[in-house]
Amino acid sequence: MIQDGASWKLERRQYFEEQNSPSRDALRRGDWQEALRLFAGRRDAAMANAREYRRRRYIFHRVRIVEYPVTPYVQWEMHSLVQDGELNSSRVRIVTADQVAEAEKKQQLPEIVVLGGHTLYNVIYSDTGVPMGSIRFTDPEHVNSWERYFRSLYEIGEDISSYFAREIAPLPAPVP
Numbered sequence: 001m002i003q004d005g006a007s008w009k010l011e012r013r014q015y016f017e018e019q020n021s022p023s024r025d026a027l028r029r030g031d032w033q034e035a036l037r038l039f040a041g042r043r044d045a046a047m048a049n050a051r052e053y054r055r056r057r058y059i060f061h062r063v064r065i066v067e068y069p070v071t072p073y074v075q076w077e078m079h080s081l082v083q084d085g086e087l088n089s090s091r092v093r094i095v096t097a098d099q100v101a102e103a104e105k106k107q108q109l110p111e112i113v114v115l116g117g118h119t120l121y122n123v124i125y126s127d128t129g130v131p132m133g134s135i136r137f138t139d140p141e142h143v144n145s146w147e148r149y150f151r152s153l154y155e156i157g158e159d160i161s162s163y164f165a166r167e168i169a170p171l172p173a174p175v176p
Contacts, residue, residue, distance in 0.1 A: 032173035072174030093157025
């Protein structure tokens with residue numbers, strides 16, 4: 001458990017196969033209203049999580065890269081991310097694929113999590129978006145270089161609230 005620190009998460013894929021998520025299951029069934037209702041139902045738990053982060057003086061930053069057109073998964077996920085941002089359980093910024101195109105000339109950016117500035121996990125997914133594990137790195141230079149990159153993306157990113165209001169809220173219910 002991290003105290004007096006920060007963590008970073010870079011989300012690049014446009015589709016994940018979330019497991020053990022009733023809201024995600026509702027999206028798969030095409031029940032958009034139920035998916036949103038379930039997000040609203042987790043608000044108290046998210047608030048408790050945010051309170052615990054404040055108690056520990058811990059900040060969780062997320063940089064979410066978005067491609068257009070927005071996939072049903074990303075549209076669904078944005079509802080969770082905007083709630084997290086509103087409750088301060090994480091600080092979320094949105095970056096478009098165009099903004100990382102230079103870094104992706106050879107390959108797409110990986111899914112990365114940096115915990116407390118000391119440990120980096122490169123999370124591995126199947127082609128269908130199912131988590132398959134991760135590769136752990138603890139070399140300070142490697143971890144710090146990714147954290148610096150995350151910070152640079154975070155700085156150019158747009159806050160989830162304004163992005164959501166403009167790009168996501170007006171969308172019709174997604175078709176899975």
